[in-house]
Every structure is written in structure tokens, then in C-alpha cells.
Amino acid sequence: MDEFMQAAIEEAEQGLAEGGVPIGSVLVFEGKIIGRGHNQRQQQNSAILHGEMSALENASRQTARVYRNSVIYTTLSPCPMCSGAIRLYQIPRVVIGENQTFLGDEALLKSSGIELEVLQNERCIQLMQDFIAANPEIWNEDIGE
Amino acid sequence: MDEFMQAAIEEAEQGLAEGGVPIGSVLVFEGKIIGRGHNQRQQQNSAILHGEMSALENASRQTARVYRNSVIYTTLSPCPMCSGAIRLYQIPRVVIGENQTFLGDEALLKSSGIELEVLQNERCIQLMQDFIAANPEIWNEDIGE
Numbered sequence: 001m002d003e004f005m006q007a008a009i010e011e012a013e014q015g016l017a018e019g020g021v022p023i024g025s026v027l028v029f030e031g032k033i034i035g036r037g038h039n040q041r042q043q044q045n046s047a048i049l050h051g052e053m054s055a056l057e058n059a060s061r062q063t064a065r066v067y068r069n070s071v072i073y074t075t076l077s078p079c080p081m082c083s084g085a086i087r088l089y090q091i092p093r094v095v096i097g098e099n100q101t102f103l104g105d106e107a108l109l110k111s112s113g114i115e116l117e118v119l120q121n122e123r124c125i126q127l128m129q130d131f132i133a134a135n136p137e138i139w140n141e142d143i144g145e
Numbered sequence: 146m147d148e149f150m151q152a153a154i155e156e157a158e159q160g161l162a163e164g165g166v167p168i169g170s171v172l173v174f175e176g177k178i179i180g181r182g183h184n185q186r187q188q189q190n191s192a193i194l195h196g197e198m199s200a201l202e203n204a205s206r207q208t209a210r211v212y213r214n215s216v217i218y219t220t221l222s223p224c225p226m227c228s229g230a231i232r233l234y235q236i237p238r239v240v241i242g243e244n245q246t247f248l249g250d251e252a253l254l255k256s257s258g259i260e261l262e263v264l265q266n267e268r269c270i271q272l273m274q275d276f277i278a279a280n281p282e283i284w285n286e287d288i289g290e
Contacts, residue, residue: 041206048193048202048230057193061186064289084229084250085193089289105229108253144209144234 004028005095005119008073011038011051012127018043021135021142022127023051025074027059027091029066035059041142050142051075052082056089067091075124077104079143087112097124101132102143149173150240150264153218156183156196157272163188166280166287167272168196170219172204172236174211180204186287195287196220197227201234212236220269222249224288232257242269246277247288 004026011024015038027035037054040046049057052074067089075097078086083105086094093115099106106116132139149171156169160183172180182199185191194202197219212234220242223231228250231239238260244251251261277284 045205046202047204047206047234048198053193057191059192060190061192061286063286067289079229080232081226081230084224084232085226087225087229089192141206141208144212 001121002073002095004033004071004073005075005097005121007033007036008051008075008097009121009123009127011036011055012075012124015039015043015051016127016131021138022131023074023076025051025055025072027055027070027072029062029070034062034066034070039142041138048081050079050082052078053085056085062089064090071095073097075121076128077102077106077118078109079104080108083109086114093117095119097121098128100125101128146266147218147240149178149216149218150220150242150266152178152181153196153220153242154266154268154272156181156200157220157269160184160188160196161272161276166283167276168219168221170196170200170217172200172215172217174207174215179207179211179215184287186283193226195224195227197223198230201230207234209235216240218242220266221273222247222251222263223254224249225253228254231259238262240264242266243273245270246273 008024012022016022020042021039024038040049077099157167161167165187166184169183180203185194222244
């Protein structure tokens with residue numbers, strides 16, 4: 001598997017080990033990971049630190065040139081908030097682990113000219129299926145339901 | 146002036162006093178502020194803590210029922226990221242200090258059924274005009290330009 005999706009999955013697994021929502025993400029610029037993170041709803045009682053938001057935050061401040069030449073990898077289809085962050089910074093390409101357990105704002109991303117690749121990765125799907133089955137209330141909270 | 150927009154302006158002014166981007170926000174549920182904050186780009190080197198995101202984060206975890214019965218006040222028109230967060234949590238009403246210095250994702254919010262009120266408040270406009278004139282590079286970074 002692509003090393004960057006592998007890194008995103010490792011983030012998701014770390015989140016799971018911490019008792020959190022198992023979604024991970026990495027931001028890649030010029031072939032290097034410049035930010036990585038995972039959902040922090042449980043760990044930090046955070047309403048905004050989804051996987052992608054954590055990766056962006058951990059990348060610290062970057063110039064527009066960096067974002068516009070980066071790829072963001074995420075284990076799950078990006079929700080409206082994370083898709084909004086991707087649109088704000090005009091990250092041109094998103095690699096998505098799966099969109100079977102949750103379909104985010106992919107249509108909006110595409111209509112904004114952002115390139116999407118969906119892998120339907122089995123490990124990403126299993127992580128979410130297991131978590132949602134065991135923790136439906138936390139999952140609903142995470143997606144505003 | 147509405148006490149909640151006044152609180153958002155106080156947040157913006159606190160951000161300015163800290164050397165930061167002067168944008169503030171409050172989240173109001175059942176007539177009470179449950180989260181308030183201001184942009185933290187300079188203060189925390191944050192790429193994601195815009196005013197609205199700070200208010201949401203400082204409100205901690207809330208149920209869907211709370212968000213769907215809340216109003217968010219922000220001194221400036223919400224960017225794509227903050228608009229995405231508002232859409233994720235289905236906050237039904239946004240009161241905006243001004244949209245003259247920056248027009249965010251208002252069309253998308255409206256098309257999502259979210260009610261907007263734009264005040265064109267003079268203090269909000271002045272705060273942004275002065276900051277952008279003095280710090281164009283920080284401002285451009287904040288909006289991904």
C-alpha cells in the first residue's frame with residue numbers, strides 16, 4: 001500500500017488504541033509528511049479535531065504555495081468541516097481510504113476542482129464498522145447527528 | 146447593539162490586543178453563550194483556529210440537539226472551513242458582523258438552509274480594514290491566499 005495511506009491508517013489505529021474515533025490523516029508536501037494526526041473527540045473532548053483537522057493543525061502554519069502543492073490522505077471520506085478546510089487552503093488532491101461507512105462532501109470537493117481518489121481500503125472500512133457498531137452515540141456526535 | 150455581537154467584538158478586540166487576527170465569535174444556546182473565542186493564528190500558530198472554530202472548540206462537545214438550536218455570531222463572514230463546521234453541526238442561524246472586507250461561503254450556507262443576518266457593523270469593518278492594511282501577509286495566510 002501507498003506509504004502515506006499506511007501512515008494515515010497508523011494514525012487511525014493510534015486513535016483507536018487511545019479509545020478514540022479511529023480516523024487518521026496525513027498532509028504530504030513534496031513527498032514528505034509535514035503534518036499527521038487523528039480524531040481527538042474523546043481524547044481532548046474536541047468538537048473540531050477530526051483526523052484531517054488534526055493533520056492540518058499539526059502541520060502548523062504553512063504558506064498558500066505549500067497547501068496548493070500538497071496531498072491530504074485521510075482514512076475516511078471528509079465531512080463538511082474537513083472538506084471546508086481543504087477548500088480554504090486549496091489542497092488540490094485528496095486520497096480517501098473509504099467512503100462506504102460515511103460519505104462526506106465529495107461532490108462539493110469535486111465541484112471545487114479538487115481531485116479525489118477513493119481506495120475502499122478494507123482496513124479503513126473495518127476500523128469504522130467496528131467503531132460505529134460499538135460506539136454509535138460517539139460516532140453520531142462526531143458527524144453532527 | 147445585540148449583546149452577543151458585542152461579545153464577539155470583544156473577542157476580536159482581545160485577539161487584536163494579543164497581536165492576532167481580530168476576528169471573534171460566540172456560540173449561543175437558549176439565550177446563553179456556551180462557547181466563545183477568537184482567531185489564534187498568531188497566538189498559537191494555528192492553521193485551524195479561526196474565530197468560529199475557537200468558539201466551537203471552547204464550547205467543548207455538544208449534542209446535535211444543542212447545535213441545531215443554537216446561533217453562532219461572528220465578526221466576519223465565515224470562510225469555507227468555518228462554514229463547513231457550521232454545516233456539519235447544522236447550526237441553523239449565523240449572525241455576521243460584516244462581509245465587506247471578506248465574503249466567505251455565504252451562498253453555500255444559504256443553499257444549505259442556514260439563515261444569515263449581516264450587520265455591516267462599523268467596528269467589525271474597521272478592525273479588519275486596519276489589520277489587513279498593517280498585516281497583509283498574515284491576512285492572506287489566514288484565508289489561504
